[in-house]
Amino acid sequence: MADEPIISITDMGYTYAQAERPALAGIDLHIERGEYVAVMGLNGAGKTTLGLCLNGIIPHMLMGEQTGTVLVDGKDPGTTVVREMARTVGIVFDNPEFQMSQITAAEEVALGLENLGVDPSEMPERIAGALRLVGLEGMEERSPMGLSGGQQQRLAIASVLVMRPIILFMDEPTSNLDPLGKDEIFEIARRLNQEEGMTVIVAEHEVEVLAQYADRVVVLDEGRIALQGPPSEVLSKVDALTALGLRSPQVTAYAHALSGASAGLPVTIDTTLDWLGARA
Amino acid sequence: MTTEPAAPAAPAAPASAAMVDLHDARYVYAHGNVVALDGLTVRIGAGEVVGVMGQNGSGKTTFTKLLNGLLKPTSGAVVVDGLDTRQHSVQSMAAHVGYVFQNPNHQLFATTVAEELAFGPRNIGCTPEEVQERVEEAVAFFDLGAILPLHPYRISFPLRKLVGIASIFTMRPRVFVLDEPTTGQDHRTTSVIDRLIRRLGERGDTVICVSHDMPLIAHVTARAMVMWNGKLIADGTPREVFMDTSAMVRTHLTPPQITQLSTRMPGRASRPAVLSVAELVAEAQERP
Numbered sequence: 001m002a003d004e005p006i007i008s009i010t011d012m013g014y015t016y017a018q019a020e021r022p023a024l025a026g027i028d029l030h031i032e033r034g035e036y037v038a039v040m041g042l043n044g045a046g047k048t049t050l051g052l053c054l055n056g057i058i059p060h061m062l063m064g065e066q067t068g069t070v071l072v073d074g075k076d077p078g079t080t081v082v083r084e085m086a087r088t089v090g091i092v093f094d095n096p097e098f099q100m101s102q103i104t105a106a107e108e109v110a111l112g113l114e115n116l117g118v119d120p121s122e123m124p125e126r127i128a129g130a131l132r133l134v135g136l137e138g139m140e141e142r143s144p145m146g147l148s149g150g151q152q153q154r155l156a157i158a159s160v161l162v163m164r165p166i167i168l169f170m171d172e173p174t175s176n177l178d179p180l181g182k183d184e185i186f187e188i189a190r191r192l193n194q195e196e197g198m199t200v201i202v203a204e205h206e207v208e209v210l211a212q213y214a215d216r217v218v219v220l221d222e223g224r225i226a227l228q229g230p231p232s233e234v235l236s237k238v239d240a241l242t243a244l245g246l247r248s249p250q251v252t253a254y255a256h257a258l259s260g261a262s263a264g265l266p267v268t269i270d271t272t273l274d275w276l277g278a279r280a
Numbered sequence: 281m282t283t284e285p286a287a288p289a290a291p292a293a294p295a296s297a298a299m300v301d302l303h304d305a306r307y308v309y310a311h312g313n314v315v316a317l318d319g320l321t322v323r324i325g326a327g328e329v330v331g332v333m334g335q336n337g338s339g340k341t342t343f344t345k346l347l348n349g350l351l352k353p354t355s356g357a358v359v360v361d362g363l364d365t366r367q368h369s370v371q372s373m374a375a376h377v378g379y380v381f382q383n384p385n386h387q388l389f390a391t392t393v394a395e396e397l398a399f400g401p402r403n404i405g406c407t408p409e410e411v412q413e414r415v416e417e418a419v420a421f422f423d424l425g426a427i428l429p430l431h432p433y434r435i436s437f438p439l440r441k442l443v444g445i446a447s448i449f450t451m452r453p454r455v456f457v458l459d460e461p462t463t464g465q466d467h468r469t470t471s472v473i474d475r476l477i478r479r480l481g482e483r484g485d486t487v488i489c490v491s492h493d494m495p496l497i498a499h500v501t502a503r504a505m506v507m508w509n510g511k512l513i514a515d516g517t518p519r520e521v522f523m524d525t526s527a528m529v530r531t532h533l534t535p536p537q538i539t540q541l542s543t544r545m546p547g548r549a550s551r552p553a554v555l556s557v558a559e560l561v562a563e564a565q566e567r568p
């Protein structure tokens with residue numbers, strides 16, 4: 001890991017135009033290169049807004065007032081052109097169909113490259129490479145609309161990866177997918193993080209899955225960071241999460257009920273089996 | 281183990297009073313000759329709360345569309361509340377089968393919550409007094425009194441979801457079909473929906489809940505079905521179905537985390553899997 005955080009947010013706030021309260025306030029967040037960060041929070045807690053602040057959609061394309069500082073790979077999204085930020089931060093949303101507009105998968109992926117002004121002769125190789133990263137190799141000529149939900153979401157990820165971002169922000173990427181589709185997406189995120197060294201940020205409700213993959217959990221509550229730290233630290237705070245309308249993994253709630261502890265609890269099945277063994 | 285239709289855990293009525301009765305129901309989409317439902321035979325008794333699981337494309341949606349008559353079986357029979365769907369229009373089936381959409385934004389259209397609740401019963405020809413009575417019942421059941429004058433889009437998403445269910449409730453259907461009621465919802469909303477489905481069950485309503493939310497299935501249903509390739513491959517209590525490894529693996533379903541933990545804990549291999557954290561905690565406390 002490099003010494004400088006890849007993302008450095010200091011006392012940042014954002015209020016949408018005509019909103020009664022800020023969507024984000026007092027955000028201090030420093031993310032290291034190669035980290036896998038899970039963002040939890042109720043609907044409306046500010047998860048999506050945080051992502052939009054990273055790639056410059058805020059403040060360039062949305063009306064509102066931003067305070068504090070944001071630095072992403074040394075660049076200020078507020079003064080950097082969105083096209084440049086797209087090379088740094090890729091964003092994937094919850095509904096892949098909204099992102100699909102082209103006739104073939106290859107054209108879908110090419111769209112981002114065209115916007116970046118990449119030389120057409122370079123495109124086929126980069127497109128094939130991006131499709132390979134998400135397990136859709138050889139699907140260049142398929143229609144996006146003929147793909148399964150999981151495949152569409154993988155295509156949406158490929159369309160972002162082709163721009164070679166160093167950070168991938170996924171906003172509830174599996175909420176419209178069936179169990180197989182969900183597994184596919186989390187496996188790709190794990191591979192990109194562990195094998196390609198990408199910094200991955202995932203906003204998700206499925207806490208059991210997050211506990212398995214994340215290096216760090218950030219909990220947002222009404223636009224503020226309520227808790228952050230390693231999964232075993234944050235998710236052990238069973239009562240605090242309940243008070244925030246969230247929950248811990250079921251195994252953690254179980255360990256909490258048995259021990260009364262709110263720190264150092266197991267968050268996965270395997271670590272719970274070890275924990276139970278040590279208590280016996 | 282569970283491929284034979286198992287008896288529901290707590291049948292509220294004798295089998296002769298099946299609320300939903302499919303006999304060898306087959307549905308083939310005309311375009312591309314796709315067999316969406318491959319000879320489904322299943323009976324659901326009045327008052328049962330049933331979960332239906334399976335991947336996209338497994339036939340779940342076709343199954344639910346057969347119930348409200350939106351689709352008619354290519355062969356075989358679908359009888360709901362004693363009515364053969366081939367002989368009744370979608371409108372007349374709507375009074376018997378209430379379909380709650382996954383996204384309430386696709387369902388709500390009136391300018392106030394009160395209007396939204398009154399629309400259904402008025403549309404099926406209820407008198408103004410009856411409409412009033414049904415709306416009052418829904419307001420009490422869903423606790424919507426404070427938001428009646430508001431526009432459905434001015435209330436929070438969780439409340440909007442409740443209004444979506446309440447506006448079907450006022451139709452007094454015999455069968456509620458809930459399509460992915462918790463998808464994309466945060467934990468707070470999920471708990472509200474969880475509680476609500478249990479209350480519908482306690483009232484004796486028949487509820488068919490299509491969902492991938494395993495903790496929800498574990499908490500609210502007495503019977504779980506797994507569909508695969510247009511067929512029913514498991515049908516039993518959630519406990520039985522979650523332990524049916526072959527059906528779970530084939531459909532990429534994973535039981536709730538606490539259920540998985542219970543099946544892997546040393547020293548309790550002979551005991552059945554648990555469905556909730558509370559169940560496993562109680563077990564630990566009763567041990568010496």
